[in-house]
Structures are given as C-alpha cells and as structure tokens.
Amino acid sequence: MRRILTLLAALLGLAAAPALAQDGPLRIVIDEGVIEPLPFAVPDFVAENAAAAQYAKDIGRVVAADLAGTGLFREIPKEAFIANVTSFDSPVQYADWKAINAQALITGAVSVDAGGRLTVKFRLLDVFAEAPLGNGLQFAGTTAGWRRVAHKVADQVYARITGEGGYFDSRVVYVAETGPKNDRRKRLGIMDYDGANVQYLTDSTSLVLAPRFSPDGARVLYTSYETGFPRIFLLDVASVGRRALDDQPGTMTFSPRFGPDGNTVLFSLSSGGNTDLYSLNLASGQRTRLTSAPSIETAPSFSPDGRSIVFESDRSGTQQLYIMPVGGGEPRRISFGSGRYSTPVWSPRGDLIAFTKQNAGRFHIGVMRVDGSEERLLTASFLDEGPTWSPNGRVIMFSRETAGASGTSALYSVDISGRNLRKVPVAGAASDPAWSPLLP
Incomplete structure (x- = not known):
C-alpha cells in the first residue's frame, strides 16, 4: 500500500x-x-x-x-x-x-x-x-x-x-436544449454524472433555467418563465411534483440555491426595478432581505459551513464577486482582475470559489481562494459559463457554447488543476449543469 x-x-x-x-x-x-x-x-x-x-x-x-x-x-x-x-x-x-x-x-x-x-x-x-x-x-x-x-x-x-472521496455515484441536473439557436426549447434533464440514464423532469413548453440540487439530492430548485416572468419552483425529483416559491405579485424571482441545511433558499428578487438578495425559510415561509442597494445582486452561493455567502454584483460598475455574512451586512469584494466575474460557486471543501469570467472577448471558468487570491483560469472559449462542483471538490462541470448561428451548447468537465478537459457525453444540446452530492 x-x-x-x-x-x-x-x-x-x-x-x-x-x-x-x-x-x-x-x-x-x-x-x-x-x-x-x-x-x-x-x-x-x-x-x-x-x-x-x-x-x-x-x-x-x-x-x-x-x-x-x-x-x-x-x-x-x-x-x-x-x-x-x-x-x-x-x-x-x-x-x-x-x-x-x-x-x-x-x-x-x-x-x-x-x-x-x-x-x-x-x-x-x-x-x-x-x-x-x-x-x-x-x-x-x-x-x-x-x-x-x-x-x-x-x-x-x-x-x-x-485519499480523497470519490464522485462517481452522483447525478447531474441540467437544461436539455432542442431547436435552432434563435428558437431554443429547454427542459430539465437529470442523468448520471457520466451522461447515462437520462430522464426529463419538465416539458419544453416554458423556458427553464438554473436548476440546483438540495443537499440530499432529493429536490431541485429552478427558474421558470411559464408565467411570462421568471419565477422560482421547487421540484421533487422522485415524484416530479412541484410548487412555486415566494410567489409575490409584481415581483420576479430567480437564481435560487439551497443552503447547507436544506431548509434555507437564497435567491434574487426584482421589484420596482431593483434586484436584491433574499433568503427564504422553506418550513415557515419567512422571507428575509439580505441586501439593499441600487445595484443588481444575484447568483448567491453558501459556504459549506453556512456562515457566508458569495454572490455577484455590479455595485462597483461592473460584475464582480463579493462575500458577506449569511445574515447580511457589508459585503467584501474578492475579485480584482481585469474583466467581469459572475456565477460564483463555493467548493464543497470550502477552500475555493469557482466562477465565470469574461475578458477581452473570451469566457473562462476559473477558481480563486475565498479571499480572492491565487486566481487561476481553467478554460477559455467563445462562451464558457455556469460552473458546478463535483461532490469531492476535485472536478468542475460547466456549459460551453459554440459561436455562430448554428452554435450549440454542451457540457464539459475539467480538473481544478486545469487539466483533463473532457466533453460530457450527453445526447443533444445541454447547458447549466448542477452536480448532486453523492447518492445515499
């Protein structure tokens, strides 16, 4: 040995x-x-x-x-x-x-x-x-x-x-896409991490975005446009039953993500032209406002210990990444490189934050330490976006879209070292993946 x-x-x-x-x-x-x-x-x-x-x-x-x-x-x-x-x-x-x-x-x-x-x-x-x-x-x-x-x-x-945990016995929920680029139909799909055993959780009658697993892998949050405006839904994977969350008239809700306790949901709410972060207790239905600024705050992600939130905001004039305590408070900016940063996701290990970066006409998937140091870009293409972590924090999966009128989306994975870039074998176009925890 x-x-x-x-x-x-x-x-x-x-x-x-x-x-x-x-x-x-x-x-x-x-x-x-x-x-x-x-x-x-x-x-x-x-x-x-x-x-x-x-x-x-x-x-x-x-x-x-x-x-x-x-x-x-x-x-x-x-x-x-x-x-x-x-x-x-x-x-x-x-x-x-x-x-x-x-x-x-x-x-x-x-x-x-x-x-x-x-x-x-x-x-x-x-x-x-x-x-x-x-x-x-x-x-x-x-x-x-x-x-x-x-x-x-x-x-x-x-x-x-x-000496580290595996990630093979896991699933990925994603957006399955069909049709031409200017009339793309989207529905939620779920599959094994390696692209096998695909099943569909919704039909393609309404645009769906940003599916996210619960910590136990039994539920999925996602955004739907079935009412004409973005609205968050909670879906049970086994029964495919679903319900709308925080359905308040005159508001738009999107970019949801579960907290480590499985009972708290972070999301963005837009009302009166302003977009801020909120948390929702699923058991009580209590909603708490976390930010209050004229800027756009979105794409929140909990730290594994549930104490902090990383999110994107344009409060500095361009999209950048910020961290703040889970109960709210003054955010601390952590991204300072050239270009724009978005879709931050905290690693399951707690040591890194993955993100999408747009700079000089190219998109990248990157990682940085939680204090913003040691930024590393792992990929580069016409459009790479939406990173999600494997259960052991070793691999990142993301969407890659090709250029042109006939361009299409596919899922790729890359090791956090930047090596071993691989296309995930999914039939048809696919985007916006979210990795589950290891299955029970």
Whole structure:
C-alpha cells in the first residue's frame, strides 16, 4: 500500500503526507494535475452464475471508465494481459501483472439471484507490494441499478488510492436544449454524472433555467418563465411534483440555491426595478432581505459551513464577486482582475470559489481562494459559463457554447488543476449543469 500511494504522489509531483505511525495509513493530498497517470488493470469481473454474465462485463467496463476519466489513472488494455482472472478466490499471479507494469489491479465477481438481486464483490490490489489495498467489499442492488453499483466500486478504488472521496455515484441536473439557436426549447434533464440514464423532469413548453440540487439530492430548485416572468419552483425529483416559491405579485424571482441545511433558499428578487438578495425559510415561509442597494445582486452561493455567502454584483460598475455574512451586512469584494466575474460557486471543501469570467472577448471558468487570491483560469472559449462542483471538490462541470448561428451548447468537465478537459457525453444540446452530492 505504501509503495503504490508513494508512487502516485511521485507521479503527481507531490510529497506524500507522513504516516501517523510506522505502520499507519499513508495519505496523499492531490494539489496539481498528473504528468503520467497511474497504470491499472481491470480484468472482466467473474460471473458466478449465467444470469450475471453480461453484468460482470459491463460493471468492469464502467469501473474502468470512471477511473480513466479522472486523468489520474491509465487503464492497461486487455490485449496486453498475460493472465486473466477466472475465479475470484484464486491466488493472484502478481508476476504476470508486474510484467505489464500494472500498479493497481481490480478484481471482482458478480452474481444475480432468482429475484433479480445483483451482488458485486471486489478487491483492490497493490501489484508490486503483492498485497490488498484495504479489505474486499461487497455491494448489492437491483439489476436495473447495476451502473450505480459499478460507480460505488469505482468510488472505493479512487478513495483508497488518492485519499480523497470519490464522485462517481452522483447525478447531474441540467437544461436539455432542442431547436435552432434563435428558437431554443429547454427542459430539465437529470442523468448520471457520466451522461447515462437520462430522464426529463419538465416539458419544453416554458423556458427553464438554473436548476440546483438540495443537499440530499432529493429536490431541485429552478427558474421558470411559464408565467411570462421568471419565477422560482421547487421540484421533487422522485415524484416530479412541484410548487412555486415566494410567489409575490409584481415581483420576479430567480437564481435560487439551497443552503447547507436544506431548509434555507437564497435567491434574487426584482421589484420596482431593483434586484436584491433574499433568503427564504422553506418550513415557515419567512422571507428575509439580505441586501439593499441600487445595484443588481444575484447568483448567491453558501459556504459549506453556512456562515457566508458569495454572490455577484455590479455595485462597483461592473460584475464582480463579493462575500458577506449569511445574515447580511457589508459585503467584501474578492475579485480584482481585469474583466467581469459572475456565477460564483463555493467548493464543497470550502477552500475555493469557482466562477465565470469574461475578458477581452473570451469566457473562462476559473477558481480563486475565498479571499480572492491565487486566481487561476481553467478554460477559455467563445462562451464558457455556469460552473458546478463535483461532490469531492476535485472536478468542475460547466456549459460551453459554440459561436455562430448554428452554435450549440454542451457540457464539459475539467480538473481544478486545469487539466483533463473532457466533453460530457450527453445526447443533444445541454447547458447549466448542477452536480448532486453523492447518492445515499
């Protein structure tokens, strides 16, 4: 275990954190992108009965895709294998895996009972140490949920090697788009983090924007124009039931986001030509005004501890980012680079804020420390916007739109190092993603 973690740290150009004791667990902190990903092997999982044959192959493939997709790992192709795993309980022939330079080996077995219950067990092995990395684990679920089981396996592997939580067993809610650019139809879609299992939560009769998950992933806030004006709705993901929030005559509400307690909602309210930030207690219906200025305040986001809010405002003459206490008070500006800043989102770790930046005719996704220092731009294009964080704070997903009359929107992800820019495989045009927490 010590060897494989130290090797990964070396590949990252980092020092491994010292162990708490001579034989204690060794953890690493990944602060930069990899130069050479760690090679791993995933033989087909063993099917322990005939009903499990296809699931065994498919689960192994999803586990491998999850890990390789991070940019931290490189899968060794099956064509290079000298040996295969035909029994989960057979001794591992480590020499065969060393010969192809596999640093990590993932083996597993799958069974399906008569009631359609699927069981997956797996082991993660340090090839050069010839020892397991942690104990073997077993997950169970329905055959319909086999992809979730695969993501759970991959999360465990990722966590054991990197020392940080995974993000594969999660979902993304987004705006699915159809039609030409000048007459785009939009509806809410929800999918696995990797673009699989797409379902639609609304129809396309009304414009919808800015979906945002609750902390438990069971509800979604979004803005709808079905009345002709922006209005916030709260939707239950399981039942698809919904209701309007803070429906006050003569006002427009938009840009909502949940607080960490799941009972508080931040949003912008426009009335009489003025736009300020408000909070709403979902249980009591009590609304509290947080800002009072002639400027436009919008896109609020809670800190993970619920004590502070970051938001965008044009009170200085251009769109900039500000932080203030959750109960209101004098905001503190944190963005001072050239250009305009918008759509700030606090990292789940609490250490960074992601944002959209427009400067010199280009759009960027960037991150900065909560005091505004160490600004880094991760992307650049005709139009990149709307960042959202993975549950572990390692990856940012965002929308990218191409130029021209035939331009379209797609979802992309990038590591916080700025490496591993990838297009998310979603059928059709898509925008405005919001990442869920890890699923229960």
